[in-house]
Amino acid sequence: MKKIALANMNALYEAIAKDMNLYVPIDNKASVNYAEWKQGDTPVFDKMTVRSAKDAFFPQCENMSTFSRDDDNRIIIDKIKLTEKDFVVMGIRACDVKAVAVLDKVFLSEPVDTFYKARRDHSILVSLSCSRPEETCFCSTFGIDPAEPKGDVAMYIVGDYAYFNACTDKGEKFLNGVSGLLENANDTDVDAAKAATREIMTKLPLHDVTTDGWGAGVLEEMFNRPEWEELSSSCIGCGTCTYVCPTCQCYDIRDYNGSNGVTRYRCWDSCMKSDFTMMAHGNNRTTQLQRFRQRFMHKLVYSPTNNDGEFSCVGCGRCVAKCPVSMNIVKVIKTMGGKK
């Protein structure tokens, strides 16, 4: 374990930003979100970011290739260069770290998504142990310990110090690179803070949410439950829940016709949207009930069926906080879960 006085953090940011891009949570007055650190910025580590760290690996919009035509109308394809520069994302909470593992399963399985892989290969994840979980947090439902996040390096902010523990070789190398700024510390220095966080977790409003009744192999039973009707009736299909979700990975591929040719890009999409499954000759999910059900069945039944029981919700609570009609995965889990 290493530590640095919070008063000296700016020197650490400077040292990192010298060779790499550094992304940290920044309060831009409108919201707290990850942004590239610039001299003078003060990261905000005690608030949950509105959007997750997903953007760093799977941006909302990214170009994939460009097409142009030569004088004979022949198509010329130019590939987009993959990320080559190392970058650090600092301050990722345990739930979002787990979410990156969920995305890895999707994008790094064959055939590998090279855009995503390049970013993962060049990234260093500095996670953050939660000291102030929010009222909407329920990561423990999915077995995540917010006090002990993973990533390449785990960071703990306790008292006047930030503590760092390397979790991977990459993390070890990273800490060695800035070792001049760090002093040795004891693992036990952060134990009391971890215990305090775990204590808070047991008192949060959503602490007793369980996944009973959900998981692999309950497709038929859950799909046909009558409760979907009532649950989905208020959903306006805005897609907010999917955009703020750190594990939602659906995307669209589109062409932009510019003056210099065509740019093919991909952008986040949402299964909650009415045209998500629309084909030229039909649509297989025509009602909001079907689309609503798809989102939650995917996270709570289909994902675990395909991934050894792993849910694709990490309990970050973003959809709970942001849905304009106060519908969310917790209500779905509870309404149909085994507890009832």
Add this chain to the structure above:
Amino acid sequence: MCDNKISTNEALIPHVAKIINVRTQTHDVKTFAVVSSVDGGVMFDHMPGQCAMVSIPGVGEAMFSITSSPTNTAFKEFSVKRCGILTEILHGLEEGDEITVRGPYGKQFPVETDFKGENLLFIAGGIGIAPLRSVINYARANRDNYGQIDVLYGARSSSDLVEYEEMTKEWANDKNFNVHVTIDRAEEGWEGNVGFVPTYLKELAFDNNRTAVICGPPIMIKFVLGGLIEMGFNKTQVYTTLELKMKCGIGKCGRCNIGSKYVCKDGPVFRCDEIDELPNEY
């Protein structure tokens, strides 16, 4: 036998392809033969039932079954029905024009395993003949591997029949190969059968000692499957294909997800008992 893994770097980057032939099949179906613009080759290997993403840059991209057989090593063919913006513009293209193609995607028909040694019964409606033509011509090229072959094909009218020439002039002349064509309503000059595919199927009264492959509009598939079951077929003897919206083709964009399956990689070919395990939203 077909382990043409998609090269990882190229997962979403297409090949540029040149149209070398356009056949007008019906008022709304054209068949395009394409080769690589770079070397005149077939761009990639595929197996019957697999699909590819065809695109006109700036217009859009959509998934089509590869209708040519892998045994055709000169070009790849796609039969395209005009029903949206992309297909409308595709229909306006001519020999020499370029498009892009990426693939192959999805699971093949088990031509080298479960189909081997079996009698085969292909049942198609309208453009549904496109994916089956690949299997049929593959089976014809490897004739000794399969038993009796029957094709039951139907369309709305005689002018809606796709690949009619090929099936009546080539397939029907093969040994142990019968072609049964039907149209929905009587027409002057039509001497073949008149009636819907499911009805004709019952009239033909096939025994159940064969593997059946169905492709066509969902409603036809439903009634044909029902008919086959009545005729003593087991769902494990019947194969079909599902069609859902697709974008990536590689199981990542979530578009074609149904139940715990992704039609672009786990399908489009399914055995009918496997379909029973999917939620009813296809």
